[in-house]
Amino acid sequence: MFNLILFGPPGSGKGTQSEKIIERFGLKHISTGDLLRLEKAAKTELGLEAAKYMDNGKLVPDEVMIGIISSVMDANPSIPGFLFDGYPRTVAQAEAMDHLLELKGHSITRMIALTVREDELVRRLLMRGQVSERPDDRNTEVISARINEYHKKTKAVADYYAKADKVVYLDGEGSIEEIFERITKEIDSCTEKQFNGGSTKT
Ligand code: B4P
Numbered sequence: 001m002f003n004l005i006l007f008g009p010p011g012s013g014k015g016t017q018s019e020k021i022i023e024r025f026g027l028k029h030i031s032t033g034d035l036l037r038l039e040k041a042a043k044t045e046l047g048l049e050a051a052k053y054m055d056n057g058k059l060v061p062d063e064v065m066i067g068i069i070s071s072v073m074d075a076n077p078s079i080p081g082f083l084f085d086g087y088p089r090t091v092a093q094a095e096a097m098d099h100l101l102e103l104k105g106h107s108i109t110r111m112i113a114l115t116v117r118e119d120e121l122v123r124r125l126l127m128r129g130q131v132s133e134r135p136d137d138r139n140t141e142v143i144s145a146r147i148n149e150y151h152k153k154t155k156a157v158a159d160y161y162a163k164a165d166k167v168v169y170l171d172g173e174g175s176i177e178e179i180f181e182r183i184t185k186e187i188d189s190c191t192e193k194q195f196n197g198g199s200t201k202t
Contacts, residue, residue: 001106002027002081002191005088006183007158008114010146011121011128012172013179017114018085020180025187027083028076035068036060037134055135057145059089059153066096073100081109089154094161110190111161112183114172118147 004027006014015031022029036054039047046064053060069087076082088094101107116124122143129137136142161167170182 001079001109002187002194003084003101003106003108004081004187005084005108005111005161006114007111007167008172009116009118009121009150009154010143011125012114012116013176014085014114016176017180017183018083020176021083021183021187024184025081025083027081028079029083029085030069030072030087031085032065032068032087032089033085035072055142057136057142057149059149062090062092062096065089065093069093069097070100073104088157091156091160094157108161108164108166109194110186111158111167112186113158113167113169114179115169116172120173121147 002025004021006018006021008014015033018029018031021027036047036050040051040054041047046068050060050064065087073082084097088097098107122140125137125143125146126140128134129139136146158167168186170179170186172179
């Protein structure tokens with residue numbers, strides 16, 4: 001299995017690039033942000049609870065997220081690999097996911113971390129706020145809260161995977177196509193190593 005984490009701060013292009021990656025590589029896309037927004041739109045108990053955090057720029061509690069990931073992974077037993085977009089966002093979530101994969105005899109193959117300057121993140125999110133229904137993209141205070149959560153709780157997830165030598169940082173600025181090309185090169189080099197018996201096998 002080829003299991004990829006697309007990582008980065010809010011607005012770094014995770015959702016945008018994920019759409020292109022799944023189309024090219026046929027991975028199963030798991031976006032925890034999209035899953036939560038679906039629950040919210042359906043007004044389920046989980047969605048209404050999650051909205052209290054999301055609308056204020058806070059992370060949804062780990063125990064809720066770990067349950068969601070576990071059921072999506074169980075529902076997809078025979079796929080070539082997962083693309084995790086926006087998950088894990090805390091070290092506790094990373095440990096839980098590693099444990100789940102290990103139980104199935106797999107592991108994370110690679111984490112691609114997109115780097116983007118903070119003023120560019122804010123600019124992109126406010127732009128999306130003008131055209132989308134997302135309340136968390138319309139308010140600069142909520143955007144700042146999301147970026148703060150990233151620095152306080154999420155950034156450490158890259159250090160966690162760096163210890164296992166699984167992280168590559170890619171420049172997340174430039175055109176969407178340029179960034180996709182950087183990502184594609186990285187995935188191609190990982191899959192080559194995987195098939196040639198290199199160190200990135202899972
Ligand atoms: P997400 O849905 O994951 O949203 P995000 O991080 O804000 O956006 P993303 O990074 O995917 O957006 P993109 O850059 O593609 O999370 C929303 C909320 O859900 C979180 O705040 C949290 O409350 C909750 N949540 C989700 N997962 C969780 C978890 N695991 N644990 C706890 N809570 C969780 O797009 C941004 C904009 O930039 C777009 O308009 C796009 O068009 C534009 N853009 C992209 N690439 C560009 C480029 N190269 N140049 C110019 N613009 C670009």
